[in-house]
Amino acid sequence: MGETKKQKQLHLAGFIFSGRATQAWRHPEIDAHQSLDVDYYIEYAQLAEKAKFDTLFLADGASLHLEDVEKHYWSISTFEPVTLFSAIAARTKHIGLVYTASVTDNEPTHVARQLASLDHISHGRAGWNVVTTPGPGTDNLGISKQETFDSAAKYKRARSFLNIVRALCDSFEEDALVRDKKTGIYADLSKIHPLHVDDGLYKIDSPLRIERPPQGHPVIAQAGTSPEGVAFGGSSADLIYCANYSIKDGQETFRKLKAAAVAAGRKPEHLVILTGVAVIWGPTQEVAERRLKELTELWPIEAAVQNLGIDFGAANLDDPFPDHYDIGGIRSSGRAAAIASFARDNKLTIRQTAERCSIGLGHRPLVGTTQSIADDLQAWLEAEATDGFAVIQPRLIDGLRDFTEHIVPELVRRGLFRTEYEGKTLRENLGIPKPENIYSRKKVAS
Template identity: 55%
Template structure:
């Protein structure tokens, strides 16, 4: 495939070990890695060696502060989230991000988070995000004078306490943390239902999505860019990032063997359950059914899986086997050349701005670094070094201005 000189891939690495619920069974892996901060540090260093953006899954915030990684999820009130993420951005010198998760996880009930329908949860998410960003704008960049001669520490004319009083949140005091290196930590969002894309288009710097074909990727890409434009934003400031589970081999046969090994670790009932559909009344070897009327937790993921399974004529069993290892994201099984060709094809077709690489284990990331990254650099579609020091600089998304100065 010819090189692309006008556009480059964005690549992130997803630290998802605990999420791959059967990966722990691999005899070459340590089953307690998910509790070992050294595992995450090693993963982060590998990602940095490959010039990748590093991402941590929502299940791993116990290691986030130690790693100073790029995304975390904190379930709390807006003031607490704003303070914690602002502190993380300062500690990491501008490498923090916020994954705005709207789908309640297993811990939601313990936190008193209501389970709401799509419209209600996205209304809450938009209000929550607005409150947090207002708090991040509490101070202008130069509000803290710290002039020893005059004795002026803070210029009070440059302090802007939020004035939020609605049916969801009340916030009236300025944040206790000054403006951060990135202004706002990078906002990541993952909803690709119509409501989710409207939210992502309005607030996100980076939308994480699941698609299995270039055609479906183009639909998501175009929709998200349109929503960004409708929200008054430059669509180039919203990155569409597609999850992909990369399984590399020296030959296609070797890669396929690795794939089959990964699939075999999943008991079929667990694999089917991971799809989160209701297959009552169906045999596992029946053609994959139309799921459009089902009430599912993640609509975007459901649409992606169903489109893939039905367009490829897969049975329920086959879809479960193929989709379970990536928890709903596309497996990409191949050699250096075929993997690079695939990633470039999606980029050139404007089906994505980049990919969130999901290795099944840390060795998979090593293989991606050693074999695929050099080929992408050779083609001129991936960087050979980081562009800057902050996450925003390396993603190419602008630093938000303070709303009170616009």
């Protein structure tokens, strides 16, 4: 008799700041100051960790455009991610800490040192979501406006930036710091390697000033599902966040990304795909739908439409969702396509699409009871439409509490989710191996 096939289990990430445009702060039961309350974030992280989530995910962007619609957003004043996650790291032990930093708004040496420091502070739980979105530092870095609209140029920069960050993390071989009290030798300088790069984008001639992180390289996340994004993520990412509204679309994305990983010489299981889902739970479907309605009614329609990341021009909001639209060149084309497919399949107007989709950062809303939500998540996993979910909470920490108290126990009962963390680092919990130091590999090869 053959071996029984092991039940595949879900991976779960929790969006710790569920949407820059969220209007949940207006709800009478929610503290509007939570976006700048470190204790709130720590409580959120501890709640997700108690439920054994793989990681937290913090979406971020350094830009602040004072357009009129911004007056509605509580994210007009937010923490810098590494500072916040360092505070959370001190109050948690297992949960991953993945944050966003754009390659068009930072320098590789700065990002590498921040990531390596956070990985040490957290004992191996740091991750970086690599994005190409331009921010306020773009002009200071000499990046042309034309490049920010050129997909090929953006991903060329992203590859160079990521390769440099990884190489910098390898500056110290694993045994470079001997710390010999008798001889007074703290470091074996022959095992600390300067990086020499001059590729037309970056010029670097020094090692990173911190020893190799516990994970070797922090976990790399990416969210692009355009052809360029699939190729980049398949070859380079450990985690992929994606937006899909149907199992069929999820399966197509899943196959493309896994194939891209295999084409890059990787094992497909070493690329973990997480699909965004905005969950609203209720003890009955009626209560869940009422909670959804309470939230959508808080949204000014202009904020809801903008949060889709789609430019509808002068279209009437009560017109059917258009066949053609614009994303302005810098928004997520994959997410826009997923929203458009959902709207057309359900014959929604622009207004209805905005009301339904904006509560979850443009990701699929899932509104229901313990059984219906667990059934849905299980169906996606078993259909190989995803490896897990990036769980967005339109009701913020109250929504996370609902999810951890009702949905997670049901997933555990079905054998679909862990009861304990498998390892100490984020890589270990994701089932992704620690990369070998490039200089150790070179020595073995020679």
